[in-house]
Amino acid sequence: xxxxNNNIKQVAIIGAGPAGLQAATxxxxxxxxxxxxxxxxxxxxxxxxxSHLFPDSRPSNEILKVLQQGIQKENIQFFKNKRVSKISKSxxxxxxxxxxxxxxxxxxxxxxxxxxxxxxxQKEEYGYGIYPAVVTSENLESIFKGETTWPxxxxxxxLRFGIVHCVxxxxxxxxxxxxxxxxxxxxxxxxxxxxxxxxxxxxxxFYMDMRMFGTGYEELYQEAQTxxxxxxxxxxxxxxxxxxxxxxxxxxxxxxxxxxAKLTLDMLVLMVGMIPAVSLEMKNDAVYLNQPAYGSSFxxxxxxxxxxxxxxxxxxxxxxxxxxxxxxPEVLQDAKATSIEVLNYFNNKIK
Amino acid sequence: xxxxxxxxxxANVRSINLDVETPETIExxxxxxxxxxxxxxxxxxxxxCTAGHFTDLRFYRxxxxxxxxxxxxIRKEAQNCMLCGKCQLTCPRGVNIRHAIxxxxxxxx
Numbered sequence: 075x076x077x078x079n080n081n082i083k084q085v086a087i088i089g090a091g092p093a094g095l096q097a098a099t100x101x102x103x104x105x106x107x108x109x110x111x112x113x114x115x116x117x118x119x120x121x122x123x124x125s126h127l128f129p130d131s132r133p134s135n136e137i138l139k140v141l142q143q144g145i146q147k148e149n150i151q152f153f154k155n156k157r158v159s160k161i162s163k164s165x166x167x168x169x170x171x172x173x174x175x176x177x178x179x180x181x182x183x184x185x186x187x188x189x190x191x192x193x194x195x196q197k198e199e200y201g202y203g204i205y206p207a208v209v210t211s212e213n214l215e216s217i218f219k220g221e222t223t224w225p226x227x228x229x230x231x232x233l234r235f236g237i238v239h240c241v242x243x244x245x246x247x248x249x250x251x252x253x254x255x256x257x258x259x260x261x262x263x264x265x266x267x268x269x270x271x272x273x274x275x276x277x278x279x280f281y282m283d284m285r286m287f288g289t290g291y292e293e294l295y296q297e298a299q300t301x302x303x304x305x306x307x308x309x310x311x312x313x314x315x316x317x318x319x320x321x322x323x324x325x326x327x328x329x330x331x332x333x334x335a336k337l338t339l340d341m342l343v344l345m346v347g348m349i350p351a352v353s354l355e356m357k358n359d360a361v362y363l364n365q366p367a368y369g370s371s372f373x374x375x376x377x378x379x380x381x382x383x384x385x386x387x388x389x390x391x392x393x394x395x396x397x398x399x400x401x402x403p404e405v406l407q408d409a410k411a412t413s414i415e416v417l418n419y420f421n422n423k424i425k
Numbered sequence: 426x427x428x429x430x431x432x433x434x435x436a437n438v439r440s441i442n443l444d445v446e447t448p449e450t451i452e453x454x455x456x457x458x459x460x461x462x463x464x465x466x467x468x469x470x471x472x473x474c475t476a477g478h479f480t481d482l483r484f485y486r487x488x489x490x491x492x493x494x495x496x497x498x499i500r501k502e503a504q505n506c507m508l509c510g511k512c513q514l515t516c517p518r519g520v521n522i523r524h525a526i527x528x529x530x531x532x533x534x
Contacts, residue, residue: 278443284465296463296518299462299463299464300459300462300463303462305492306465308466328441328489328493330466330485330486330489331441331486331489331490331493333439333440333441334439334440334441335440335441335442335443335493336440336441336442336443336444337442337443337444338444
């Protein structure tokens with residue numbers, strides 16, 4: 075580790091996804107020494123797995139490139155394959171301990187641990203891991219990137235795809251009552267992309283509510299209806315099973331008509347929600363970063379209006395999707411806001 | 426009810442089979458009135474509908490029947506419309522409902 079210069083402040087950022095990279099960029103631009111730590115060998119987090127981003131189908135590597143260029147500075151040090159498990163503070167200094175015994179010291183800590191995608195195996199009735207034609211939204215992005223192949227005969231005619239919204243979200247059985255927010259628009263984006271790749275295909279979206287909250291999202295939804303003729307059916311799938319011709323047979327209630335529907339599909343895409351990546355536990359003046367359990371909540375800010383980027387402990391900051399489901403633009407703006415708060419803390423403007 | 430003689434009858438199948446190919450008549454209606462694709466099923470048309478107080482007419486449902494390929498349901502319900510046009514005034518997505526109703530009520534089996 076570099077020598078400690080008393081005039082130069084050090085910040086440890088846990089997580090090198092979009093939020094961590096953005097915060098590292100801004101803080102290093104403001105003469106803060108950044109210690110960036112990630113459990114993975116490379117930076118980028120989930121963004122690295124995505125092919126294109128909503129709402130305008132921007133290639134995700136364009137964004138990733140800018141973020142990764144931002145940390146190519148002398149005052150940023152990247153610690154890879156390190157999982158921080160404990161943070162404690164004494165005499166205004168933070169000490170971070172990793173699983174493999176490394177100790178990192180800093181003047182402030184930013185938690186940017188983000189999220190995990192919901193494990194679709196838990197919804198057994200959809201047959202993920204049982205039928206190869208059932209994939210997650212994350213798997214579909216990797217197919218779009220050409221890293222994996224289509225789970226059906228892609229030269230076939232009259233292909234039929236189903237997309238299930240809210241998988242692992244708004245579902246008390248999964249321990250997650252919240253809405254993961256970004257899945258609706260991801261579903262619409264992926265439905266359009268499927269239709270562009272297979273113009274003769276029919277695409278069904280099974281939704282509970284269409285939550286098109288962001289600028290341009292509702293317009294994208296209307297474009298999916300009118301330009302791409304995507305079929306939206308209000309109602310969740312009850313189950314997926316193999317059909318006689320080795321495709322997928324699915325059943326759902328069409329709740330707007332109040333009648334059950336059944337159909338045969340070539341691929342079923344599950345819109346997996348976001349779940350916390352770490353669960354914070356305060357014990358003996360230290361903060362422990364634990365593996366989340368069933369029903370674990372995201373990290374709660376000190377004040378959801380006024381101290382959105384602060385943990386209750388002075389000098390400990392939280393940014394990005396570790397606080398709850400968020401889109402990439404939201405996370406980037408949040409990381410910039412957090413950086414300002416860290417600088418204010420260093421300048422003794424906040425306690 | 427048919428065939429009650431032996432103590433059983435053919436139940437009406439209520440489930441919608443989406444594997445059945447969409448009839449050409451329906452494709453024709455969607456082609457001639459593409460604004461039907463904009464519907465989000467909010468129900469404003471039905472809440473405004475005078476005929477809906479006395480009959481089964483719900484325009485958003487007619488549109489759903491159309492998209493699910495249910496020809497018989499459409500013809501039966503579309504005849505109840507009086508073409509007053511209040512639904513069209515209130516529709517947030519700007520669906521040309523009166524034209525759609527005229528096309529729907531002229532669907533032949």
